[in-house]
Amino acid sequence: MSKAREDGGTGTLGKAIAVLEVVANAKNPMRFTDLLAEIDQPRGTLHRQISNLIDEGLLQVNPDNSYGLGLRLLKFASNAWAGNQFREIAEPHLRSLHEKAGETIHLGVLQGIEVIYLDKVESRQSVRMYSQIGNASPAFCTGIGKAAFSLLPDEEMYKRAQRIVFNRYTANTLPDADAFLAEIAKIRASGNAFDREEHENGIHCVAAPVGAVHRAFYAGISVTAPVYRVGKEQLEGWADAVRETAAAIEDDMRLKLGPRG
Amino acid sequence: MSKAREDGGTGTLGKAIAVLEVVANAKNPMRFTDLLAEIDQPRGTLHRQISNLIDEGLLQVNPDNSYGLGLRLLKFASNAWAGNQFREIAEPHLRSLHEKAGETIHLGVLQGIEVIYLDKVESRQSVRMYSQIGNASPAFCTGIGKAAFSLLPDEEMYKRAQRIVFNRYTANTLPDADAFLAEIAKIRASGNAFDREEHENGIHCVAAPVGAVHRAFYAGISVTAPVYRVGKEQLEGWADAVRETAAAIEDDMRLKLGPRG
DNA sequence: AACAAGGTTCCAAATAGTGGAATTTTGACT
DNA sequence: AGTCAAAATTCCACTATTTGGAACCTTGTT
DSSP states (O other), X not given: OOOOOOOOSSHHHHHHHHHHHHHHHOSSOBOHHHHHHHSOSOHHHHHHHHHHHHHTTSEEEOTTSOEEEOTHHHHHHHHHHHTOHHHHHHHHHHHHHHHHHOSEEEEEEEETTEEEEEEEEOSSOOSOGGGTTTOEEEGGGSHHHHHHHTTSOHHHHHHHHHHOOOOOOSTTSOOSHHHHHHHHHHHHHHSOEEEESSSSTTEXXXXXXXXXXXXXXXXXXXXXXXXXXXXXXXXXXXXXXXXXXXXXXXXXXXXXXXXXX | OOOOOOOOSSHHHHHHHHHHHHHHHOSSOBOHHHHHHHSOSOHHHHHHHHHHHHHTTSEEXXXXXXXXXXXXXXXXXXXXXXXXXXXXXXXXHXXXXXXXXXXXXXXXXXXXXXXXXXXXXXXXOOSOGGGTTXXXXXXXXXXXHHHHHTTSOHXXXXXXXXXXXXXXXXXXXXXXXXXXXHHHHHHHHHSOEEXXXXXXXXXXXXXXXXXXXXGTEEEEEEEEEETTTSXXXXXXXXXXXHHXXXXXXXXXXXXXXXXXX
């Protein structure tokens, strides 16, 4: 278990959320002592933080004394999703892009150095929604992630890039910050990001950034397809359509949310 | 706008979450002053709390300066759902109940005086998942809610019952605590709860409680159907199957999670 | 039955949150 | 454009809340 902790940001609340984050990212069930090892806080303190989180319904105790995220979070997320203006505006554009490309469309926003998937349009609703929406993936090896990153002001971009841990998911995964930043430069120039089997073997995608930079809002959309069905050329052929859809979403936001949207 | 506030439970964290709750429950977009009116805290304090929530990604500012829940909640919820042992164990049982009844099956857990929907099995996946899973409904006018309530120890039940606001959703909605508690008594005797168009006109359901009382875990399952398609008798005909499924889930939990499950 | 590991409680000291008031920004109306 | 009221933000002495070390229980194991 990597001891890659980020100290909670803002005071007491930050520390509490940091506990949730550790529980969320844990690969195997964590009991009290496991959390204690991961989060460097004194026993008593951590214990009370956990108690509070449980009282608030943000954390749960499993029968084996391990912890899981609390179900109150579901209610909040349901509201967060339903009430999200950006998602609402983007949705019809995603649908029309899906009609053009015929492959799966994703909408994701940058949250720190991760991409959180906000919406998805696919032909056959085979998989449960929750298996994708709300999922977080590393930004550095996904099309949307790299696209969104390319919108960041330089200073912010370097700061976040430093926090990235360059796990090797496939042979194509970008190995380090240099490769990553070079890639971002290309994306800024072309307006399109690609994920060429960098996160998952056999899956590639074209993406484009969508954002409202002055509001520190960084997102992206993508067309994702399996390599066996869609070749490199065909994928690249969608690049313009993806960029145009991204632009249409931005226009629509300005229209519906005012010039500051 | 009802000024029905519950003061955050546990210290600083509770107050912060109370803000999220207000934003989540708000019908129309809330700006700073609106929140200030709803949450009785001094300006400065509320302002900092909001700032902290935004820093943590739990709250967002919309272009019109109103607040919405932050997208970090989606990631947490996605984990909460995927990692939920109860949901995982219940799922196959829900499917087999669906095969028997042919109508929509819900799984929900009691959270305070609300039911949060954890899973759903229906024939045609017509509606987006998020529109149901994670949704919260009042416990007092839903089958699952009343079923779960019937598991509560008396003291706890009375305490929670006092907090219920008996909104009238339909002509059949239970009007007050007396009617509600009488209903609970019937459910305890029979093992089944019904929602006879109490929450939504034209929709009724049979439910049964599922729980692990010594772990303070109160849930329920239901078969829901439109009145025009499924009559009262047919609905009542499923009561046994629903109860048996509930029992099967409880057994399975004991088996897989140990006797304390 | 005895032990160790995991989990819980306590309380003086320190830190982080509070809240009233002053300041700046926003936006509505001449 | 200019003026003004309402909304949003910042500030800082005060205080309540969190902190963290150590002692104490509880659970499961040899």
